[in-house]
Structures are given as structure tokens and as C-alpha cells.
Amino acid sequence: MEQILANGLYLGAQYALIALGLTLIFSLMNVLNFAHGQMYVFGGFVTYTVVAQFGLPFIVGLIASAVVLAVMGALIEKFLFRPVIRKSKRDESTMLLAAGIAFFLDAVILLLFGEKQRGVPKIVNGVFNWDMRLIMPYDRILIAALAVALIVGFILFMQYSRTGRAMRALAQDRMAAQLMGVDVDRYSMIGFALGAMLAGLVGGLLVTITGINLGMGGPASVKAFLMIMIGGAGVISGAIAGGFILGMMESIGLTVLAAYGDVTYLAIFVTLMVFLSVRPQGLMGKPWG
Amino acid sequence: MKRRVFLGTSGLSLALVLSVGSVAWAENAKLKIGFVGVTSGPAAAWGISNQRSMETRAAWLNELGGVEIGGTTYDIEIVPFDDQKDPKRAIAGMEKMAQDGIHYVVGPNVDDGAAAVRPVAEQNGIMYFPYAFPKELYTAPASNAILGMVANYQSGPAIYKYLMENKGVKKVAFIAGNESDPLSQRDSGAAAARDLGLEVVSDTVTYQMDTTDFTPVLLPVIQTAPDLLVLSGVSPANAPQLIRSARELGYTGLISTETAQDAAVLAEGAGELANGFISVGGASTPELASDTMREFVDRYTKMFGEYNDESNTKVYALEYIIETIKANPAAMDDVEEFKKTMDTFSAPNPFMVGDAKLTYVGTSSFGQKRQVSVPLVVNEYKDGKFETLFVAQVD
Incomplete structure (x- = not known):
């Protein structure tokens, strides 16, 4: 049982970090960023290139991933989403744009980084073993701790910084924020950059554990959407809760249902369908949007 | 005057381009070989190693002047199609090959894709080389599929x-x-x-x-x-x-x-934890690889930046197609002739040392020769490279 809980918490920490970026972008711009998973993969490949190809320390790779993805996010918002949102009132326009960006990034990743699975050496060796009841490699513990630290840092930034407050105002009521003098374009761009940066950071963190490959983007996006559906779209606390709930469900399911084959996600999807039929706005979302 | 010079120069250039083009076209005929497999998404590595193996070998043969078949020299042209590991796309890919008049196709990479393309291949006279294991693809009455590896x-x-x-x-x-x-x-x-x-x-x-x-x-x-x-x-x-x-x-x-696995991927993803891991490979290990195999690896690396160990197995299909057609030029446009040749076909295996042969096998598994004879090389991973554990032969 201890092992199941530890696995769930570890998975939850990384999932929550993935969902945070997605929910931030959604809350600020009402955009479902289908390319979020591809951004995560891109971040992983940037860290891989810096650490494995250039031989630089892991922290440099992580910072490079954050910077590259933040710049990428800012450019995507400024030159792609902003004009589309300005010209079209239809939600599907931004959804189609996001899907197009996802396909484009897949092609760019294949071109730049190739088709192979990539990974970087373990950043910490050794395994924590508590009498065979709980086994957890030290690098996973470190990555989980870093993920939690990043989540806490993100919450503090959103809570107490001027930029964070402006983005929260924007998320609560775009029109009112604009009337109060918040530069909507500027903070939308910062928000998108921040969301993309979080995706890049998770990719950079996890490349040391899970490695990275071209095909990870789509499934990562699907899981991120699951998390914000559970927690409530556009709500930061909801994304965190959704991440930990999904991580725990996955860990328990994979152990308890192992004898029945690969039915864990089937069970999760069924549970989610029932849950959403009762509470479509998720755990912490508001029914009015 | 200037206009006349311009028109004259343009006309001359056009004539030159057309004549050079027609001379180039006249130099060697093209033998198109198709590839239908997965080159995008999570399993992209499987298909890309196929496609790149074929492109590397084709470029090499073309550089040597082409392949002589029945007194005519052909340049090999690889026509790839990404089926995205989707059987529907695999069917579309095989139909495209049929429309292009291609009779020999490498792929698909997975079971459902290989099963899905069977009717298209059989109706359009296409021999195809899947990397998929369902026995019904290779057992009579099926006769157009040839297993490209060891099952x-x-x-x-x-x-x-x-x-x-x-x-x-x-x-x-x-x-x-x-x-x-x-x-x-x-x-x-x-x-x-x-x-x-x-x-x-x-x-x-x-x-x-x-x-x-x-x-x-x-x-x-x-x-x-x-x-x-x-x-x-x-x-x-x-x-x-x-x-x-x-x-x-x-x-x-x-x-x-x-x-088949890739040593570089194992080294990056698992490091020394992968030591002792046993997998199946081709003629890659130093004691088995011929000079031709080593040159293939070099050329592949130069063309694409990095070699993929899976290509040790995937280099073979194109070689079998070319060598079998060379053995019976009537098979160029008639796969029934190809099938007849398969039973007795034998040619030197250029990728292995010794007197290894390219032959078709599979009689004991499928009741007919519908498998390329690729050496069953069982490898053990150790410190970033594969070492041969043992070698066996199918049939």
C-alpha cells in the first residue's frame, strides 16, 4: 500500500505541473491548447540536447527548456492566437489553430531531434528501500520534490506578484480587468509564455526519468485535459487536485486491476464520464464558466 | 536587339535544359520500390529505420551506376508512404503504390496494417515484405507477403x-x-x-x-x-x-x-542498468558484419546523422527484392515470376562474413517459402554496445 501511495504522489506531482500550464492558458484566453503535450516534448528534447549532446549540467538544460519554451509560447500567442482571437469570435478557430500547432510541432521535433527515444543520465543514483515495502529511486524523489517546489513557486507568483495578480484579474473578468487598466495583450502573452514554460520544465524534469520521444505529446495532452476536467477548467487549485487525483487513480488501478489486463484507463474514463455527468464543471470549477 | 538576344538566350537555355533532362532520363531507367510503414508518432523509429535503410542502400547502388537487370541498368527509386500505424492509411498507401505501378513494397510494420493491405496487394500484383508476424499472411492460400525478419x-x-x-x-x-x-x-x-x-x-x-x-x-x-x-x-x-x-x-x-533494439537508446535511457539485456538483432556485431555492412552503417550515418541498430535487420528486404528480380528479370512486372524464383533463389549475403546466403525460408513455419533468411543473432547489451550471445538460422 505504501508503494501504491508513493507512486501515486510521484505521478500526481508531475501531472499537476503539466496541467497547471494548460489551465493557466485556458483561464486567461479561453484557449484549449492541444499543443501543450508537444510543448512538453519539445522541452524534454531541449534539456536532452543541452545535457547529453553539449555535456552541460542538468540545471542548465532545465533553464534552457524554460527559456526556449517561454519564448516559443510568447511568439505563438503574439503571432498566432492573438490575431485569430481578434478576428474570430468562434471558439473552434482557436481550437483548430492549436491542433495545427500540435501537428506542426510534431513535424519540427521529428526534423530537429529525430525519431528515437532519448534520455539523459540519472541525476542522482541509488534507490530508497524501506524494508521492501516502499521502493523509490532517489532521482524520482528529487524530481517529485522539484515538481512540488515549482507548483508552490507558481502559486506564490500568481498570488503575490503584480504580474500574477494582473493575470488572475484577467482570468476572472477580462473586460473588467481591461477597464481597470490591465494590458490584456501583454498579460495574455506573459500567461501563454508561462504556460508553455511550465510544459517545457516538466519535459526537462522528466527526460531524466522517463526519457522523451516524438510520440509522447498527444498522450500527454490527453492526460492534461483529463486532469483539468477532473479539477475544473481554468482553476489552478483544480489543476493541482486533478493531477494528484489522476496520479493516484492510475497508481491504484495499475496495482489492483493488474490481473484483469490493461483496464486501468478504461476504469478511469468510465469514472470520469459518470463524474462529469453529475458535476460537469469539475471539482473546483464554476458552472457559469 | 536586346529583346532578340534575350529570346535567343532563353530558347537556347530551354533547349539545353530539356536535352540535359532527357539525357539524364535516358541514362538509367527507374526501378521503383515502395515503402508503406509508420514514420511518425510513437513507433516512428520502426518505419524510419526501414525507410532510411532502403534510401541508403538505393543511393549507394545508384552511385555505383545502378543495378543491371536483364541487360538494362536501373536506378533504384524508393517511394515512401507514412501509414501512421493506421490500417486505413496502410491501405491508402498500398493503393498509391498500385497506382504508381509499383510491384514490390517493404512494410507495413505492424500486424493490423499488414493484414489490412493484403487484398490490395493481391488484387494489384504486389509482393510486400511486412515486419508483422500473423501466420495467415504467409500461409497458403496467401502468397504475396514475405516476412522481412525472424518472427x-x-x-x-x-x-x-x-x-x-x-x-x-x-x-x-x-x-x-x-x-x-x-x-x-x-x-x-x-x-x-x-x-x-x-x-x-x-x-x-x-x-x-x-x-x-x-x-x-x-x-x-x-x-x-x-x-x-x-x-x-x-x-x-x-x-x-x-x-x-x-x-x-x-x-x-x-x-x-x-x-530488435538500439544500443544508443538503451545507453541513454537505462545506462548500465541495461547490461545483460538480451534482444534480437541482425549482422551488426563485429564478428559477423562484413565490410559491406560496415560501409552501409557509415553511409547511413553520413546521410542521416545517426545510425539505428534496427537497420541491421531492415537492410535486407530491398536486397532480396533486387537480387530476386536480377535472378529472373521477368519478375520486374510479374510477381508470379517472382514467386516461382523464390523457391530456388540463392545469392551471396553481402552483409555477413563467410559464405552466408540470401535465400527464402519459412517452410517449417508457413508451409511455403515466405520469409527472408535473416540471421537470428541473439545479442546481449553490455556497456553501450551489443555482443553476440549466439547465432541461429530459421528453418
């Missing part, structure tokens, strides 16, 4: 028997991705293990192909304490993570698979 039901028993006799393996566990290829490989592998007298302690645990953390998946398998953990049909992307998670959970037994 797991051929390599698995050989590996298990070796490990029983040499490593004292008694208990074996299987884990597979939740897809048709890995699942069928798991089932046939477990059956073969039982036939050999091994105790199968776990063969129900599966994982989603997009799993990134295998610790929870492997936990119940490791708790059964097997001597050998078989990663059935594992992709090169998942193998390092599975090995790493198993070792981190304290598993100290043997780990094997019947699919």
Missing part, C-alpha cells in the same frame, strides 16, 4: 532454451503493451515457454503504449519473482524505461525481448 515464435523458443540450459532459468514472466503485436507475441511466447517446461508466473500484465512510468505496471510482475522477464514486442522507446524500472524495483534476474 518471435521462431526466436523466442531458441532464446528460452538457451537461457534454460545456460543460465538455469526456470520461472518466466511476460509483460506486453496493450496492442495487437505485443499481445500476440506475448501469447505465443508464453505458449512456447510452457512447451519447453518453463513455469510461467505472470502473463496477464499489460501497459498502455504511451505509458511513461512503468514502476506501478511492473510492481505486480516483479512480485512473482521470475528468473526471466520477457518484454514481449517491446518498442525501442519503451524498453529502456521498462528495464530501468524493473532494476530499480530490485529485480536482479534476466530480461529479454524478441524485437
Whole structure:
């Protein structure tokens, strides 16, 4: 049982970090960023290139991933989403744009980084073993701790910084924020950059554990959407809760249902369908949007 | 005057371009060989290694002046199609090949794609070389598919028997991705293990192909304490993570698979934890590779920046197609002639040292020769490279 809980918490920490970026972008711009998973993969490949190809320390790779993805996010918002949102009132326009960006990034990743699975050496060796009841490699513990630290840092930034407050105002009521003098374009761009940066950071963190490959983007996006559906779209606390709930469900399911084959996600999807039929706005979302 | 000069120059240039073009066209005819397989998404590595192997070899042969078949010299042109691991796309790809008048196609890479293209191939006179194992593709009345590698039901028993006799393996566990290829490989592998007298302690645990953390998946398998953990049909992307998670959970037994792997991917993803991992490969190890194989690896690396060890097996299909047509030029446009030639066909294997031959095999598995004879080289990974554990031959 201890092992199941530890696995769930570890998975939850990384999932929550993935969902945070997605929910931030959604809350600020009402955009479902289908390319979020591809951004995560891109971040992983940037860290891989810096650490494995250039031989630089892991922290440099992580910072490079954050910077590259933040710049990428800012450019995507400024030159792609902003004009589309300005010209079209239809939600599907931004959804189609996001899907197009996802396909484009897949092609760019294949071109730049190739088709192979990539990974970087373990950043910490050794395994924590508590009498065979709980086994957890030290690098996973470190990555989980870093993920939690990043989540806490993100919450503090959103809570107490001027930029964070402006983005929260924007998320609560775009029109009112604009009337109060918040530069909507500027903070939308910062928000998108921040969301993309979080995706890049998770990719950079996890490349040391899970490695990275071209095909990870789509499934990562699907899981991120699951998390914000559970927690409530556009709500930061909801994304965190959704991440930990999904991580725990996955860990328990994979152990308890192992004898029945690969039915864990089937069970999760069924549970989610029932849950959403009762509470479509998720755990912490508001029914009015 | 200027206008006249301009028109004259333009006309001359056009004539020159057209004549150069027609001279180039007249130099060598084209022999188009198709590839229908997965070159995007999570399994892209499988198809890309196929396509790049074909492109490398074709460029090399063209550089040498082309291939002479029945007194005519041909340049080899590879026509690729990405089926995205989707049977519907695979059918579309095979139909495209038929429309282009192509009679020889390498691929698809997976079971459902290979099964889906069968009617298109048979109706349009196409021989195809899948990397998929369903026996009905190669057993009569089917006759257009030729298995491009060693199937797991051929390599698995050989590996298990070796490990029983040499490593004292008694208990074996299987884990597979939740897809048709890995699942069928798991089932046939477990059956073969039982036939050999091994105790199968776990063969129900599966994982989603997009799993990134295998610790929870492997936990119940490791708790059964097997001597050998078989990663059935594992992709090169998942193998390092599975090995790493198993070792981190304290598993100290043997780990094997019947699919081809890439040493660089194992080194990056699992490091020294992958030492001792057993997989199937082609003629890559130094003691088996010929100078031609070494040059192929060099050329591939120069063309694409990095070699993929899976290509040790995938280099063969194009060679078989070309050499068989060379042996019977009537097969160029008539696959029935190709089929007739297969029964007696034999040519030197350029990729292996010694007197190894390219021949068609598969009689004992399929009742007819519908498999290329690729050496069954069982490798053991050690410190960033593969070492040959043993070599066997199908049939």
C-alpha cells in the first residue's frame, strides 16, 4: 500500500505541473491548447540536447527548456492566437489553430531531434528501500520534490506578484480587468509564455526519468485535459487536485486491476464520464464558466 | 536587339535544359520500390529505420551506376508512404503504390496494417515484405507477403532454451503493451515457454503504449519473482524505461525481448542498468558484419546523422527484392515470376562474413517459402554496445 501511495504522489506531482500550464492558458484566453503535450516534448528534447549532446549540467538544460519554451509560447500567442482571437469570435478557430500547432510541432521535433527515444543520465543514483515495502529511486524523489517546489513557486507568483495578480484579474473578468487598466495583450502573452514554460520544465524534469520521444505529446495532452476536467477548467487549485487525483487513480488501478489486463484507463474514463455527468464543471470549477 | 538576344538566350537555355533532362532520363531507367510503414508518432523509429535503410542502400547502388537487370541498368527509386500505424492509411498507401505501378513494397510494420493491405496487394500484383508476424499472411492460400525478419515464435523458443540450459532459468514472466503485436507475441511466447517446461508466473500484465512510468505496471510482475522477464514486442522507446524500472524495483534476474533494439537508446535511457539485456538483432556485431555492412552503417550515418541498430535487420528486404528480380528479370512486372524464383533463389549475403546466403525460408513455419533468411543473432547489451550471445538460422 505504501508503494501504491508513493507512486501515486510521484505521478500526481508531475501531472499537476503539466496541467497547471494548460489551465493557466485556458483561464486567461479561453484557449484549449492541444499543443501543450508537444510543448512538453519539445522541452524534454531541449534539456536532452543541452545535457547529453553539449555535456552541460542538468540545471542548465532545465533553464534552457524554460527559456526556449517561454519564448516559443510568447511568439505563438503574439503571432498566432492573438490575431485569430481578434478576428474570430468562434471558439473552434482557436481550437483548430492549436491542433495545427500540435501537428506542426510534431513535424519540427521529428526534423530537429529525430525519431528515437532519448534520455539523459540519472541525476542522482541509488534507490530508497524501506524494508521492501516502499521502493523509490532517489532521482524520482528529487524530481517529485522539484515538481512540488515549482507548483508552490507558481502559486506564490500568481498570488503575490503584480504580474500574477494582473493575470488572475484577467482570468476572472477580462473586460473588467481591461477597464481597470490591465494590458490584456501583454498579460495574455506573459500567461501563454508561462504556460508553455511550465510544459517545457516538466519535459526537462522528466527526460531524466522517463526519457522523451516524438510520440509522447498527444498522450500527454490527453492526460492534461483529463486532469483539468477532473479539477475544473481554468482553476489552478483544480489543476493541482486533478493531477494528484489522476496520479493516484492510475497508481491504484495499475496495482489492483493488474490481473484483469490493461483496464486501468478504461476504469478511469468510465469514472470520469459518470463524474462529469453529475458535476460537469469539475471539482473546483464554476458552472457559469 | 536586346529583346532578340534575350529570346535567343532563353530558347537556347530551354533547349539545353530539356536535352540535359532527357539525357539524364535516358541514362538509367527507374526501378521503383515502395515503402508503406509508420514514420511518425510513437513507433516512428520502426518505419524510419526501414525507410532510411532502403534510401541508403538505393543511393549507394545508384552511385555505383545502378543495378543491371536483364541487360538494362536501373536506378533504384524508393517511394515512401507514412501509414501512421493506421490500417486505413496502410491501405491508402498500398493503393498509391498500385497506382504508381509499383510491384514490390517493404512494410507495413505492424500486424493490423499488414493484414489490412493484403487484398490490395493481391488484387494489384504486389509482393510486400511486412515486419508483422500473423501466420495467415504467409500461409497458403496467401502468397504475396514475405516476412522481412525472424518472427518471435521462431526466436523466442531458441532464446528460452538457451537461457534454460545456460543460465538455469526456470520461472518466466511476460509483460506486453496493450496492442495487437505485443499481445500476440506475448501469447505465443508464453505458449512456447510452457512447451519447453518453463513455469510461467505472470502473463496477464499489460501497459498502455504511451505509458511513461512503468514502476506501478511492473510492481505486480516483479512480485512473482521470475528468473526471466520477457518484454514481449517491446518498442525501442519503451524498453529502456521498462528495464530501468524493473532494476530499480530490485529485480536482479534476466530480461529479454524478441524485437530488435538500439544500443544508443538503451545507453541513454537505462545506462548500465541495461547490461545483460538480451534482444534480437541482425549482422551488426563485429564478428559477423562484413565490410559491406560496415560501409552501409557509415553511409547511413553520413546521410542521416545517426545510425539505428534496427537497420541491421531492415537492410535486407530491398536486397532480396533486387537480387530476386536480377535472378529472373521477368519478375520486374510479374510477381508470379517472382514467386516461382523464390523457391530456388540463392545469392551471396553481402552483409555477413563467410559464405552466408540470401535465400527464402519459412517452410517449417508457413508451409511455403515466405520469409527472408535473416540471421537470428541473439545479442546481449553490455556497456553501450551489443555482443553476440549466439547465432541461429530459421528453418
